[in-house]
Amino acid sequence: MIEFRGVSKTYPGSARPVVKDLSFEVLDGEICVLVGPSGCGKTTSMRMINRLIEPSSGEILIDGEPNTAMSGTKLRRKIGYAIQQIGLFPHRSIADNIATVPQLLDWDKARIKGRVDELLELVGLDPGVYRDRYPAELSGGQQQRVGVARALAADPPIMLMDEPFGAVDPINRSRLQDEFLRIQEEIRKTIVFVTHDIDEAIKMGDRIAILKEGGVLAQYDTPEEILTNPTSDFVTSFVGADRILKRLSLTRVSEMELEPANGSGEGLPTLSDRLTVRDALSALMGAGVGRGVVEGEGGRRLLTMEAIEGLTRGARA
Amino acid sequence: MSEFLDVFRRPDFIPLLVTHIELSVVALLLGVLIALPVALAVNRSPTLSAIAINIGNIGRAVPSLALLALAFPLLGFGFATSLVALTALAIPPILINASTGLRQVSPQVMDAAKGMGLSGAQILGRIQVPIAAPIIFAGIRTSAVQVVASATLATFVGGGALGQLIVLGFQRNQPAIQIAGALAVAVLAIITELLFGFLERAFTPKGLRVARKRRGK
Ligand SMILES: Nc1ncnc2c1ncn2[C@@H]1O[C@H](COP(=O)(O)OP(=O)(O)OP(=O)(O)O)[C@@H](O)[C@H]1O
Ligand SMILES: [Mg+2]
Numbered sequence: 001m002i003e004f005r006g007v008s009k010t011y012p013g014s015a016r017p018v019v020k021d022l023s024f025e026v027l028d029g030e031i032c033v034l035v036g037p038s039g040c041g042k043t044t045s046m047r048m049i050n051r052l053i054e055p056s057s058g059e060i061l062i063d064g065e066p067n068t069a070m071s072g073t074k075l076r077r078k079i080g081y082a083i084q085q086i087g088l089f090p091h092r093s094i095a096d097n098i099a100t101v102p103q104l105l106d107w108d109k110a111r112i113k114g115r116v117d118e119l120l121e122l123v124g125l126d127p128g129v130y131r132d133r134y135p136a137e138l139s140g141g142q143q144q145r146v147g148v149a150r151a152l153a154a155d156p157p158i159m160l161m162d163e164p165f166g167a168v169d170p171i172n173r174s175r176l177q178d179e180f181l182r183i184q185e186e187i188r189k190t191i192v193f194v195t196h197d198i199d200e201a202i203k204m205g206d207r208i209a210i211l212k213e214g215g216v217l218a219q220y221d222t223p224e225e226i227l228t229n230p231t232s233d234f235v236t237s238f239v240g241a242d243r244i245l246k247r248l249s250l251t252r253v254s255e256m257e258l259e260p261a262n263g264s265g266e267g268l269p270t271l272s273d274r275l276t277v278r279d280a281l282s283a284l285m286g287a288g289v290g291r292g293v294v295e296g297e298g299g300r301r302l303l304t305m306e307a308i309e310g311l312t313r314g315a316r317a
Numbered sequence: 318m319s320e321f322l323d324v325f326r327r328p329d330f331i332p333l334l335v336t337h338i339e340l341s342v343v344a345l346l347l348g349v350l351i352a353l354p355v356a357l358a359v360n361r362s363p364t365l366s367a368i369a370i371n372i373g374n375i376g377r378a379v380p381s382l383a384l385l386a387l388a389f390p391l392l393g394f395g396f397a398t399s400l401v402a403l404t405a406l407a408i409p410p411i412l413i414n415a416s417t418g419l420r421q422v423s424p425q426v427m428d429a430a431k432g433m434g435l436s437g438a439q440i441l442g443r444i445q446v447p448i449a450a451p452i453i454f455a456g457i458r459t460s461a462v463q464v465v466a467s468a469t470l471a472t473f474v475g476g477g478a479l480g481q482l483i484v485l486g487f488q489r490n491q492p493a494i495q496i497a498g499a500l501a502v503a504v505l506a507i508i509t510e511l512l513f514g515f516l517e518r519a520f521t522p523k524g525l526r527v528a529r530k531r532r533g534k
Binding site for chain 2: 050052073074075076077078081083085086087088089090091092093100101104134135136137147150151160
């Protein structure tokens, strides 16, 4: 668990803090996304966790211990670190790039080699093909994967990722995001993920910390809560006018509690329960009806407008 | 022609050649031993690096003959005077290239290295030096060629070396000796250039060669 306790940061020579009295907790195994407009202090907040930046006041605890309990370099070897610009070492092979931290930790050669191949597999790069290549021989998306593999190398319980998919085109970004979520299912790391893109935050985050100008925490909650119950005008406008639709994209029809259709489904459109509620709503509206029949593992069930509205109940429209 | 070849058979040719090489090698070595540690030491501070680079640039602007003229009143005639002047000549290109090369490593690479827990010394030794190696070697090559060429002037302060043949030929009005001396220096300079060019390539990490080739395309 990572715990921010009243953390503030004022850069030398600057009058105003860029992070102000930040307090929140990142739970084990969760992805916590820091999101907010440019310059609101996301990167600064993240870099204070592994002490690339020291806070001006307050403290950050990792598993109950202040992160100042050990030296900065020792701390950083225990925390995975991946950044938008990737920063692969151009003179080192892909294998050596990934092996950076294991080498620092003096793992034996066989163990390092095994780990490198395992990680290349994990991020979807064939070890036989890519192990001995150099960064310049990889596409941007492939380098991004290697950056993630490198951050994971010594199996750190915590990962810091600063706009890790920021430099890739939207199609590849979406693929990398999906892949990363699949990997996270397996590895269950505690992740602090920085982005300025609210859609990425909603997709990636188990919990989202929305920061506003001046590094003030505007809201810290699950994506569902932030979309249905934004606590301030700032959050409302930051998440966008389509927040209710975004909320509906977060749930699949199969996850809803619906009445069995029994005989009443006659003449209604049939939908797959794999659809997101948003897509199902779109289909219903397209068909010009207020109800539809969902087919899936739960048998034939009835999807109604009321059931959809139930999902966003409490929303101040 | 035979008159010309005779020059290379003169009893003093080999000793002069040896002195020339000795002078050059020792001056270059001293230059490297002084310039590299300074570049490594100032690397962490942008201000000190800028100062080192500026000193290098000023040093580079001073002609070799002027360096000899400066060293002469202090140290008098002899090998040592030439050596000091040539070492002073060798330092600037190495200092400039090493300081800029080390600082040219991209900030993202530096940030990633630090963020993964490399110590300052590890970042310098494992990341900055290998990435800057081609630039550092290019500086050493420039120095080496300059030193070999300028060692010719050592004869003016009694430092011996192949310049002596050129002066001798001039004094006796024997152009063959003059040309043979000049030719020997030229060949030596070319060999130096080739040798260091080879070293530069040999010490360029493969990943950087690959990157350069890709960029070239
Ligand atoms: N080293 C520094 N010295 C002084 N000011 C800095 C430094 N680093 C960042 N800042 C300032 O602190 C503020 C917050 O920067 P930070 O990089 O944390 O923002 P961010 O939320 O990550 O922004 P972005 O989305 O653009 O990456 C900015 O106004 C920035 O100019
Ligand atoms: Mg940032």
